[in-house]
Amino acid sequence: MHDLGFVRANPELVEKKLRDRGMDPAETLGDFRRLDEQRREKITQLETLKSQRNELSERVGALKRAKEDATALMEQVRSIKERIDEDQQSADAIDSQLRAILTRIPNFCRDEVAVGRDEKDNVEVKRWGTPPELTFQPKPHWELGAQLGILDLERAAKISGARFAVYWGDGAKLERALISFMLDIHTREHGYTEVLPPFMVNSKSLFGTGQLPKFAEDLFHCVDAEGFEPGQYRDNDHWLIPTAEVPVTNLYRDETLDEASLPVCLAAYTPCFRSEAGSYGKDVRGIIRQHQFQKVELVKFTRPEDSDAEHEKLTRNAETILERLSLPYRRMLLCTGDTGFSSAKTFDLEVWLPGQGLYREISSCSNFEAFQ
RNA sequence: GGAGAGGUGGCAGAGCCCGGUUGAAUGCACCUGACUCGAAAUCAGGCAUACUCGUAAGGGUAUCGGGGGUUCGAAUCCCUCCCUCUCCGCCA
Numbered sequence: 353m354h355d356l357g358f359v360r361a362n363p364e365l366v367e368k369k370l371r372d373r374g375m376d377p378a379e380t381l382g383d384f385r386r387l388d389e390q391r392r393e394k395i396t397q398l399e400t401l402k403s404q405r406n407e408l409s410e411r412v413g414a415l416k417r418a419k420e421d422a423t424a425l426m427e428q429v430r431s432i433k434e435r436i437d438e439d440q441q442s443a444d445a446i447d448s449q450l451r452a453i454l455t456r457i458p459n460f461c462r463d464e465v466a467v468g469r470d471e472k473d474n475v476e477v478k479r480w481g482t483p484p485e486l487t488f489q490p491k492p493h494w495e496l497g498a499q500l501g502i503l504d505l506e507r508a509a510k511i512s513g514a515r516f517a518v519y520w521g522d523g524a525k526l527e528r529a530l531i532s533f534m535l536d537i538h539t540r541e542h543g544y545t546e547v548l549p550p551f552m553v554n555s556k557s558l559f560g561t562g563q564l565p566k567f568a569e570d571l572f573h574c575v576d577a578e579g580f581e582p583g584q585y586r587d588n589d590h591w592l593i594p595t596a597e598v599p600v601t602n603l604y605r606d607e608t609l610d611e612a613s614l615p616v617c618l619a620a621y622t623p624c625f626r627s628e629a630g631s632y633g634k635d636v637r638g639i640i641r642q643h644q645f646q647k648v649e650l651v652k653f654t655r656p657e658d659s660d661a662e663h664e665k666l667t668r669n670a671e672t673i674l675e676r677l678s679l680p681y682r683r684m685l686l687c688t689g690d691t692g693f694s695s696a697k698t699f700d701l702e703v704w705l706p707g708q709g710l711y712r713e714i715s716s717c718s719n720f721e722a723f724q
Numbered sequence: 725g726g727a728g729a730g731g732u733g734g735c736a737g738a739g740c741c742c743g744g745u746u747g748a749a750u751g752c753a754c755c756u757g758a759c760u761c762g763a764a765a766u767c768a769g770g771c772a773u774a775c776u777c778g779u780a781a782g783g784g785u786a787u788c789g790g791g792g793g794u795u796c797g798a799a800u801c802c803c804u805c806c807c808u809c810u811c812c813g814c815c816a
Contacts, residue, residue: 356775357775392775392776392777395775395776395777395785396776396777396784396785398785399775399776399777399784399785399786400777400784400785402784402785402786403783403784403785405796405797406784406785406797408796408797409744409796409797410744410745410797411796412744412796412797413743413744413745413796413797414744414745416744416796417744422796423796425796426795426796426797427796428796429796429797430796432796433795433796586805587790587805587806588805588806
């Protein structure tokens with residue numbers, strides 16, 4: 353979320369950045385300016401009253417200690433208190449409206465990010481490797497996997513439903529080997545520390561990384577049947593993580609890191625759970641868009657002035673994995689319209705899929721700046 | 725699930741029973757100054773965060789796990805939630 357003072361101080365910039373994202377500044381910002389002024393006006397008013405109340409209360413205390421009568425003064429404070437209660441209510445209402453606006457403003461894309469509408473406007477930055485020229489018609493992975501007996505989507509559907517996978521034998525081993533391979537390279541060669549976080553987090557963590565409040569629909573929400581209200585959530589509800597980014601980034605939430613310890617580089621393996629609401633009919637075949645998938649995540653905490661260089665290094669670290677596996681890929685710089693809500697700049701790595709004859713996203717590396 | 729004990733500033737630790745000069749004693753850590761050739765020790769002073777008013781100096785408000793309540797006034801009393809610890813029970 354952006355800082356209130358920053359949004360107030362940079363109205364032109366905010367509007368420009370919203371337009372770059374294809375958003376309507378008027379619609380997104382609404383009554384921001386008026387609410388912000390009202391809020392500060394109310395605060396001043398409220399605090400003056402509170403100041404009076406505190407002063408008078410103190411005098412009541414002094415009188416009582418001196419064993420003198422204080423009833424007149426107490427009556428006076430009581431009337432101030434009533435006005436405070438009223439003002440407090442309207443101040444709270446203004447506050448929550450302002451907060452609602454702030455939480456819906458996305459991070460601002462860096463200037464070097466191309467302004468564009470969707471993935472068609474993404475810019476190819478580099479390409480590595482050459483897609484092999486095959487003398488035969490390559491099979492899609494779901495056919496190959498089924499034939500080899502390593503991928504079983506039918507039984508997954510039976511025990512869990514659509515968009516799940518069962519990996520058998522070498523398929524399960526391959527998954528495990530890839531996880532170890534990535535963790536080992538990142539921890540031994542790239543200087544990351546391995547962490548194993550919980551796979552469930554509370555609501556506050558999801559606000560911290562920007563999944564809530566806008567993207568509640570994309571998450572699996574664990575609630576007690578008792579007291580459940582659809583669409584509602586409480587601070588202590590549990591949610592299945594949609595990516596390790598959520599628990600790992602929130603590790604240091606509300607903490608101040610010692611500058612000398614930066615950059616903090618963390619690598620985490622977790623399963624990831626996504627409801628994929630709204631994606632029905634998309635990528636229905638195979639294991640491309642699953643409710644549960646396994647991922648190794650890299651997270652860095654850096655000084656602001658180092659974040660670009662560290663973002664580049666992290667992206668290189670991810671590319672190294674593909675290179676060691678001899679998988680041809682290309683790096684895309686996402687345009688403003690395709691960049692995620694919390695990100696200021698995102699590189700997607702797209703790997704060559706012979707069965708489909710195209711590059712598809714395999715990895716996404718974002719600089720979130722101070723937004724999370 | 726049951727019983728009990730706790731959660732206070734960067735850390736440690738008072739205050740809570742008996743509400744009011746307590747934004748919070750004291751110690752440690754940290755910063756500045758004095759002393760010293762320098763350091764240690766000692767002495768003096770400083771040392772939270774957010775919001776807000778103000779050009780500034782400076783002021784105000786809030787914050788003692790979170791939220792709510794009682795009261796003229798809450799770290800202190802009441803309710804509720806969260807977390808930690810101890811003991812008992814239950815379960816994979």
